[in-house]
Amino acid sequence: MNSDFRKIPIAVIGLGLMGGSFARRLKELGHPVIGLNRTKKVAEEALAMGIVDSIDPKDLKKAEIVIFCTPERGTLSFIKEHLSLLHEKAVLTDIAGVKNGFAKEVAALLPEGMDFVSGHPMCGKEGAGLAQSDGAIFDGANYVLIPEPWNRKEHLELVKDMARELGCAHVPVVTAEDHDRAIAYTSDLTHVVATALMNSSSYSEKTKYFIGGSFRDETRVADINGKLWTSLFLSNKDKLLEEIDRFSASLSTLREAIAAGDEEEIIAFLEEAGRRRREMMHRGNS
């Protein structure tokens, strides 16, 4: 990354929790930030907070990178509406949680010279909205990039550089298929499991007297945006169903060992889980 990179103007579209977090961190890093939001009042708030420099669509022309923190439909309609306002060599990127075919839809809208490099920063936090945004969410996170065959190498490198500059520790590059399969396991399934734990028929008003760290941690994401996650689940449906079934098979293995009172098999199962957990966390993903 050359020293000029730090001065690239960047636009952030959608100033919710994630967009606000991008804007904050990019401003801290010294980038001019153009921030737009469908509800203009939110953009005005971001301007007043000093985390964006401009909320004028005319300034989009300056932005060499445009980050979409919007739902997929919102991204497509924004591009259609504002195409003539974008920098002629703008590199667009997004943060959508499911990738299946979306990059092709965006590419179809773009003129020669522009490019769309799909991304998925694996970070976030509880809550929603600009007020909850926090530049620190990027620190040490994984920022997955999902390029398409037609993406130009230098554009991929540009988004990689940005991800590292934001503070992310790892920038793995994978196919959309591999991304969606991995996410079905590490993100969709965990939200399914957390909500299924809360909705067990064993839950009662008295449960709160018996909870320790494990129940608290495993149900943290059960306080969920129901509509958003329903749409994420359904757009990755086949892979998610497969992950639920694989998890259920793993659960059954342990259940059978417990039912049989097979001490040795239970210990082996738990120790393998511990080994995998330590291996997974080894790269500083703590």
Added chain:
Amino acid sequence: MNSDFRKIPIAVIGLGLMGGSFARRLKELGHPVIGLNRTKKVAEEALAMGIVDSIDPKDLKKAEIVIFCTPERGTLSFIKEHLSLLHEKAVLTDIAGVKNGFAKEVAALLPEGMDFVSGHPMCGKEGAGLAQSDGAIFDGANYVLIPEPWNRKEHLELVKDMARELGCAHVPVVTAEDHDRAIAYTSDLTHVVATALMNSSSYSEKTKYFIGGSFRDETRVADINGKLWTSLFLSNKDKLLEEIDRFSASLSTLREAIAAGDEEEIIAFLEEAGRRRREMMHRGNS
């Protein structure tokens, strides 16, 4: 609690993570603390760290409360061996994770005047051993007490006072049966789920590139003491199997809704989980 309570000498038997945490916090609160450990070197370490005042079994005589942070068998054999050294009106308590019948076994060993009030502080942390101990684990935690019909009211009150003094926010009192049923859901099941998530056939060395907060949090306790938890699972086996089945039923409900693409039902399921999570956390169990 009267001001004298703060001066009661207290013994802690077993100076691992939990015992060490009791000793630290009790010392901070101004109690004289007698600490014993099967491996004497650990007790000597605790003495050198200044978190116990004495490691001489003769000083047990002073302790009006004796807290067992030992496995059940260790608790029984310690009592048999040291009975004559205990204060004649000592109130004994423990922290064992499963209660089923144990209080009766202890009571059978005790002379008139002594009493055993079973307890279960719902707190802890990763790791093991004295070096990991931390007095702050009690702050805001639930400290469940499981009295038996023969416990004297003032002894129950004494242990309640201690739990509050330690920093615990809530001291619910329940039967052993209710305790074991609740724990099967809130603690045994969560450890089963975390290890089953790690042991899914989908796990690979690449999983680490795709994890965010939800996968990290839901698998935190998968780095587990395999032998300890196998024994906890098996000593609460019937209730745990029931909890696995109830959880699986809840999971199936959501799976079927996803398979059917039933948007409304998925949203309702997720929103109910969110409502329950917020209700559960409402009492400041954050």
